[in-house]
Amino acid sequence: MLEASNLDCLRGGRTLFRGLSFSLQGGELLRIAGANGSGKTSLLKILCGLLTPDAGEVRWQGAPIRQLREDYSRHLVYLGHAPAVKDDLTAAENLTVACTLAGRKASPQDAQTALERYGLPADAVAVRRLSQGQRRRAALARLLLSADAPLWLLDEPFAALDAAAARFTEELIASHVAQGGAAIYTTHQDANIGAAVLRVVELG
């Protein structure tokens, strides 16, 4: 599915990693581990095509992602460091816009159900009134509506979540992988996901 070969990444004159290669098949889970500043986020951005590696390339089903562009990004869900929710919109509005942008159909009803499953209040409040963890939940609720995307790229998915939400997220990732999807996530903690094939890329 996804193949990274000989990736080099330099940020601000510092070499973060050099000659990094790995590949990922459906049904596999990859954890990117490393200390703060070791390049986890940069690697994830390279993998989704937001950042160009200084050397090497990323291939999706054999074709370089630089050429595929939208044909690649249609297959992935990327949850970045910033939650990508607008403060002045409600969580449901944010979710529908995000899904439409990603080319997925989501009715307001679907969005509402997804948010409720993630334990967010059903009343329409602007995201600015939500706590940090609830904001994170609102962003993660996209995963519930993106089951058809084969590749999930998640940057620190468990940050700011409470134990229940973190467990729910783990189960979600695990079931996605069990159904043949692939997922890559970064974390600096030893978060365990009880999934099939877990591999670790250690940076730094």
Next chain:
Amino acid sequence: MIAAARAIVRRDLLLALRRPGDVGTALLFFVIVASLFPLGIGAEPNLLRAVAPGVIWVAALLSSMLSLSRLFAADHADGTLEQMLLGAAPLGVVVAAKVLAHWLISGLPLVAIAPLIALQYDLPASLYGTLAVSLLLGTPVLSLIGAIGAALTLGLRGGGVLLALLVLPLYVPVLIMGAGGVDMAAAGLSPQGQLQLLAALLVVAAAFAPWAIAAALRISTE
């Protein structure tokens, strides 16, 4: 693709609606700048009538500049820009939708309020039509060109000043054509040539600017 564009326009209009202050600032700026000139240069009716098209156009130019720096900055800060870059629709389409929303929020109100400003300058009522049409054709070009600058200066320190330096010279043709058209009409000539040139500029800008903006965004988000 259409769905994504529509969602972006709808979202940006909704955001503007929930933050009416941002929209009001640009409009108020336009009104204030245009109102300062009569105070500065004196209340000589003939002089005011002569400078009116130019002053109104320059005020429109500056007010459209004012809201440009926020065009992508907010989306960049909260991460929604990354989602647009990774969307299923081509980035050019998404960006075109953003520019359209920006124009609806910051350009269209100027067109609507321009006759009121023209009244202040004692422009004959027969010129209101030409003024409104020239602004209607010109302000979308300002949004399109300005968005290229906004995309290029995204995330830079002191980007606001750089944006003005970058974009204002590019606004010159629009200014000349827009104000010139109204001047022609004031002199009793047909403004059609200028207006058609403006329309041509709009067509060219609408066709090419979104792709330039998209390319600039990819560069500045790396």
